Amino acid sequence: MDTIDRIKKVRSCTAALAGSDIKERNNLLLAIAEALQSNFPEIARANQADLEASGNLSPAMRHRLEFNREKLDAAIASIKNVAALPDPAGKVLMREELDKDLLLEKISVPIGVIGMVFEARPDALVQIASLCLKSGNCLVLKGGSEASNTNREIFRTIIDCSRSTFASENWIELLNTRDDVAQMLKAKNLIDLIIPRGSYDFVRYVMQNTSIPVLGHADGLCSMYIDKTANPDIAIACATDAKTNSPGTCNALENLIVHSSIAPFLLPDLAKAMEEKGVELVGDPRCAEIIGCKEATPQDWDTEYLGLKLSIRTVDSIQEAIAFIAQHTSHHTDAIITQDPQAENLFLGMVDSASVYCNCSTRFADGFRYGLGAEVGISTSKIHARGPVGLEGLMTTKYIVRGNGQIAGTYMGPGARKFIHRMLDTNGPSRILTLHTPQLDIPENN
Amino acid sequence: MDTIDRIKKVRSCTAALAGSDIKERNNLLLAIAEALQSNFPEIARANQADLEASGNLSPAMRHRLEFNREKLDAAIASIKNVAALPDPAGKVLMREELDKDLLLEKISVPIGVIGMVFEARPDALVQIASLCLKSGNCLVLKGGSEASNTNREIFRTIIDCSRSTFASENWIELLNTRDDVAQMLKAKNLIDLIIPRGSYDFVRYVMQNTSIPVLGHADGLCSMYIDKTANPDIAIACATDAKTNSPGTCNALENLIVHSSIAPFLLPDLAKAMEEKGVELVGDPRCAEIIGCKEATPQDWDTEYLGLKLSIRTVDSIQEAIAFIAQHTSHHTDAIITQDPQAENLFLGMVDSASVYCNCSTRFADGFRYGLGAEVGISTSKIHARGPVGLEGLMTTKYIVRGNGQIAGTYMGPGARKFIHRMLDTNGPSRILTLHTPQLDIPENN
Numbered sequence: 001m002d003t004i005d006r007i008k009k010v011r012s013c014t015a016a017l018a019g020s021d022i023k024e025r026n027n028l029l030l031a032i033a034e035a036l037q038s039n040f041p042e043i044a045r046a047n048q049a050d051l052e053a054s055g056n057l058s059p060a061m062r063h064r065l066e067f068n069r070e071k072l073d074a075a076i077a078s079i080k081n082v083a084a085l086p087d088p089a090g091k092v093l094m095r096e097e098l099d100k101d102l103l104l105e106k107i108s109v110p111i112g113v114i115g116m117v118f119e120a121r122p123d124a125l126v127q128i129a130s131l132c133l134k135s136g137n138c139l140v141l142k143g144g145s146e147a148s149n150t151n152r153e154i155f156r157t158i159i160d161c162s163r164s165t166f167a168s169e170n171w172i173e174l175l176n177t178r179d180d181v182a183q184m185l186k187a188k189n190l191i192d193l194i195i196p197r198g199s200y201d202f203v204r205y206v207m208q209n210t211s212i213p214v215l216g217h218a219d220g221l222c223s224m225y226i227d228k229t230a231n232p233d234i235a236i237a238c239a240t241d242a243k244t245n246s247p248g249t250c251n252a253l254e255n256l257i258v259h260s261s262i263a264p265f266l267l268p269d270l271a272k273a274m275e276e277k278g279v280e281l282v283g284d285p286r287c288a289e290i291i292g293c294k295e296a297t298p299q300d301w302d303t304e305y306l307g308l309k310l311s312i313r314t315v316d317s318i319q320e321a322i323a324f325i326a327q328h329t330s331h332h333t334d335a336i337i338t339q340d341p342q343a344e345n346l347f348l349g350m351v352d353s354a355s356v357y358c359n360c361s362t363r364f365a366d367g368f369r370y371g372l373g374a375e376v377g378i379s380t381s382k383i384h385a386r387g388p389v390g391l392e393g394l395m396t397t398k399y400i401v402r403g404n405g406q407i408a409g410t411y412m413g414p415g416a417r418k419f420i421h422r423m424l425d426t427n428g429p430s431r432i433l434t435l436h437t438p439q440l441d442i443p444e445n446n
Numbered sequence: 447m448d449t450i451d452r453i454k455k456v457r458s459c460t461a462a463l464a465g466s467d468i469k470e471r472n473n474l475l476l477a478i479a480e481a482l483q484s485n486f487p488e489i490a491r492a493n494q495a496d497l498e499a500s501g502n503l504s505p506a507m508r509h510r511l512e513f514n515r516e517k518l519d520a521a522i523a524s525i526k527n528v529a530a531l532p533d534p535a536g537k538v539l540m541r542e543e544l545d546k547d548l549l550l551e552k553i554s555v556p557i558g559v560i561g562m563v564f565e566a567r568p569d570a571l572v573q574i575a576s577l578c579l580k581s582g583n584c585l586v587l588k589g590g591s592e593a594s595n596t597n598r599e600i601f602r603t604i605i606d607c608s609r610s611t612f613a614s615e616n617w618i619e620l621l622n623t624r625d626d627v628a629q630m631l632k633a634k635n636l637i638d639l640i641i642p643r644g645s646y647d648f649v650r651y652v653m654q655n656t657s658i659p660v661l662g663h664a665d666g667l668c669s670m671y672i673d674k675t676a677n678p679d680i681a682i683a684c685a686t687d688a689k690t691n692s693p694g695t696c697n698a699l700e701n702l703i704v705h706s707s708i709a710p711f712l713l714p715d716l717a718k719a720m721e722e723k724g725v726e727l728v729g730d731p732r733c734a735e736i737i738g739c740k741e742a743t744p745q746d747w748d749t750e751y752l753g754l755k756l757s758i759r760t761v762d763s764i765q766e767a768i769a770f771i772a773q774h775t776s777h778h779t780d781a782i783i784t785q786d787p788q789a790e791n792l793f794l795g796m797v798d799s800a801s802v803y804c805n806c807s808t809r810f811a812d813g814f815r816y817g818l819g820a821e822v823g824i825s826t827s828k829i830h831a832r833g834p835v836g837l838e839g840l841m842t843t844k845y846i847v848r849g850n851g852q853i854a855g856t857y858m859g860p861g862a863r864k865f866i867h868r869m870l871d872t873n874g875p876s877r878i879l880t881l882h883t884p885q886l887d888i889p890e891n892n
Contacts, residue, residue, distance in 0.1 A: 015768075015772070015796050018795075018796075019795055096817055098815065098817065102810075104816060104817075106833075111828050112798070112828065192829070193828075208657075211654075213659065213829040213830075234850070237851055237853050238851060238853055240853075241854055241855050242853075245853070245858075246854075345879060345880050348848075348878065349879055350461050350464075350465055352460065352461070352555075352558070352844075354845060356847075357846070357848075357849070358878075359848060359851055359852075360548060360850075360851065360852040361854050364548075364847060364852070369865065370550060370845070371544065371869075381659075382558065382638050383639065383830045383842070384830045386842050386844070387552075387843070387844070387845045388845070396828040398798075398799070398832070398833070399802070399811075399816070399832075399834070400794050400801075400804075401802075401804070402790070402794075402803070402805065402806075403803070404680070404805050405677070405679070405680035405683055405805055405806065406805075406806040406807065406810070407684055407687030407806070407807045408687055408691045408692075408807050408810060408815070409687050409691050412691075421817035423817075432794065433791060434791050
């Protein structure tokens with residue numbers, strides 16, 4: 001079967017997933033968790049083969065590729081966590097009486113087919129598969145070739161569990177080759193949303209080579225502005241945490257901007273705190289003069305170091321700071337440290353990024369820290385979902401209307417009947433649609 | 447100035463629009479309404495020039511191109527209606543206590559720059575400009591060349607009003623040439639969302655030639671399924687209205703599907719009602735045998751007639767009807783006529799379209815009929831907005847967090863502090879951000 005046919009086979013399962021009961025989906029999630037546990041010896045053997053085939057790996061790469069008992073336990077805990085979340089489908093988002101006996105509801109429904117392309121980490125496969133299953137979406141996956149044995153074994157475990165259920169073995173497909181990725185990115189009418197996970201270059205490649213919507217972010221160039229009224233303790237604590245708590249992540253700090261009137265007092269202590277954590281500092285001439293660091297190159301202000309290096313810039317006004325951020329941010333997360341409510345307001349209002357903070361570390365930009373229950377990804381797109389994205393990023397909406405014979409002609413022309421357009425509360429399940437009940441079992445020959 | 451520089455000039459206004467007060471935006475809307483009124487003689491003269499330059503137009507084309515007093519009154523009424531709507535920006539969509547003194551809010555904010563490409567109708571320019579201004583978005587327009595004089599005069603009226611306001615004359619730009627459209631469709635980092643308005647081929651061209659998200663729909667191939675338990679009066683009234691109330695619109699009926707057990711009793715009366723309205727009928731062999739119509743060709747089931755022609759298909763089960771719809775629908779609007787709650791449920795649950803109806807005409811799929819206040823467009827995309835789209839289709843979201851020095855390190859590792867993650871009600875304005883107040887006036891040299 002060629003790649004497009006394999007994707008079509010997945011597409012043909014969308015109605016079965018969308019029409020399934022949340023209990024069925026949760027049961028399948030728990031069955032998968034159990035099967036991963038019992039099938040662990042084979043998964044570990046496959047993982048061993050991948051590790052051996054990869055030759056000399058850096059410790060970081062080895063850590064990403066490894067699927068050991070610790071990773072298994074985390075994967076199983078994450079599946080159970082997802083199973084315990086409320087059903088994201090069938091939520092009533094709007095309910096309106098258009099007219100007597102003409103009821104409109106807008107409800108959440110799965111998007112359809114998600115395409116996931118990811119590098120190395122086999123645990124990403126488990127995570128995205130459980131999020132898609134929970135939300136009633138089908139899934140086409142392409143993992144990194146280094147992890148191909150591990151991915152195949154995990155995938156086999158999932159379809160073995162799915163085979164005799166509502167989902168069948170066709171709701172999920174694992175593709176293997178580089179050419180498969182090209183085919184996925186072109187499958188506009190078969191895949192509704194692409195989620196890439198991997199390096200900056202990898203995500204950027206995906207974004208630039210598909211007209212399918214992409215949920216994700218290529219870069220995370222985050223800034224922090226320390227205003228002239230900043231509390232120095234807060235400034236140093238937040239900047240140090242933002243830079244050093246996990247320097248390789250997308251919500252780590254790269255550009256620090258300091259008001260010139262506080263710089264002479266603040267920067268020496270801040271530089272000391274950073275240097276104690278091993279951070280290399282570069283700055284504009286004024287900053288370099290104060291702390292004696294190297295001067296930053298023009299490229300530095302646009303560089304996501306993803307490591308222990310920080311660019312520091314001085315400015316003479318909050319407006320200059322906001323303009324500097326507008327020029328260099330990747331619109332992921334930017335923060336201000338200030339005690340002045342007017343400056344706080346101006347910054348939070350004017351900085352156009354997915355997350356904008358006052359007086360805390362940029363490291364809070366994360367689905368779990370936001371209490372979303374699960375993280376599908378962090379989006380720097382403004383369309384569909386922005387910032388840390390939970391299960392709602394895998395949902396779209398559908399308008400449903402139930403009437404008793406109403407026609408449009410009645411509401412037009414002379415003597416037209418008027419709509420009521422009364423908004424009703426959105427509590428409780430749909431009053432029109434009873435999804436996921438045995439009532440749906442109308443015999444095929446009906 | 448070349449096209450890209452003109453688009454950049456618009457982009458540079460996004461902060462001014464996003465940071466503006468809703469009162470300022472409403473005042474500018476009302477000023478534009480007044481100026482269109484007082485400038486009408488010049489607009490009418492420009493429109494006359496367009497009409498003369500266009501030579502022999504069909505009555506329909508002439509009606510679209512004409513900007514007469516009636517169109518002016520409608521345009522002014524629509525601006526006033528938009529001005530009276532609530533502010534779509536700054537709505538609190540989520541509010542959560544992450545921890546003590548660490549408050550998260552998700553608020554609605556304008557998307558940024560909207561790109562609108564449209565054919566003929568100059569009133570579309572007024573409509574989209576007022577929707578963008580209301581929502582705090584900047585706008586790049588490209589209208590049809592037939593209406594270039596009228597568009598230019600309306601555009602001049604709008605920028606004359608805007609010049610001495612917060613928005614300046616740069617928030618909106620009118621482009622003119624075919625090459626400008628190509629440049630717009632490539633301006634991925636300058637334009638956030640494209641809205642095309644025009645013929646099927648035109649919208650399709652736009653969708654296929656840009657990687658910028660597009661809000662709209664190319665085709666509206668709507669279906670209605672008459673179940674075996676349908677009330678015949680409701681079936682005939684709804685089908686006739688759906689086909690004939692306004693056959694040239696996207697929510698008109700094209701494929702009628704009838705259960706075989708009701709077809710012999712229903713189809714003769716239905717055919718009579720349709721033929722009285724001048725509808726040409728084609729059908730599958732069973733249908734042709736019952737009512738003596740021509741047989742449909744395979745292409746007919748995929749044709750949006752946009753006129754007085756209807757394809758009729760018989761099926762032996764609701765499942766067959768749903769499968770047929772899945773194969774041929776454009777996912778715009780599909781309806782079932784039934785008295786059976788199980789069939790209703792199955793249809794509403796399984797048909798994957800933006801609007802799905804029971805016992806009413808497909809013609810209700812419209813922003814005004816849904817009570818959205820204004821219609822930005824009807825989307826058949828599943829991403830961002832689906833179905834009739836009101837002002838919320840021009841909004842994105844932003845997460846804002848205010849703390850008092852919290853760092854991520856506190857919530858990690860041994861002895862980690864736990865998040866509270868308590869959802870708060872979303873009533874009232876932001877508790878963090880006071881947008882649109884004189885407080886924002888921090889002097890530039892601050």
